[in-house]
Amino acid sequence: MLFQKESRMTAEVRVNPAFHRFLIGRSGVNLREISERTGARIVFPSQGDHDNDSILIIGQQESIGKARAELEARIKDLVRLLLSLADRVFQNLSRFPRGSMGPVYKLTLGK
Numbered sequence: 001m002l003f004q005k006e007s008r009m010t011a012e013v014r015v016n017p018a019f020h021r022f023l024i025g026r027s028g029v030n031l032r033e034i035s036e037r038t039g040a041r042i043v044f045p046s047q048g049d050h051d052n053d054s055i056l057i058i059g060q061q062e063s064i065g066k067a068r069a070e071l072e073a074r075i076k077d078l079v080r081l082l083l084s085l086a087d088r089v090f091q092n093l094s095r096f097p098r099g100s101m102g103p104v105y106k107l108t109l110g111k
Contacts, residue, residue, distance in 0.1 A: 011057045011064045013071050019078055020044055023055075023071065030074070040067035 015023070024031045024044060031042055040059035045052045057067045 013055045017052045034070045038066040039063040
């Protein structure tokens with residue numbers, strides 16, 4: 001969704017808030033990289049916002065397009081990583097006999 005105000009525009013990307021911290025990066029490093037590379041300003045919702053899955057991208061139309069593409073690529077990478085991890089967990093769980101507490105013990109206590 002694009003909103004125009006003079007020469008600046010605003011776009012919205014919706015993503016589960018659980019991904020926000022990974023998109024922002026430690027100390028905001030990922031966010032800064034995307035902003036510097038694209039020229040767009042990216043605003044994540046604060047924890048108190050009721051619409052907390054909405055990320056705003058502010059800038060020129062071209063910079064918004066680039067920033068949106070980078071965010072969406074990072075989101076796809078995160079989803080692929082999570083699916084890969086989930087697949088590994090389920091593969092490991094299938095090695096134990098039914099009713100065995102081994103996998104639960106390993107997952108919860110890390111031993």
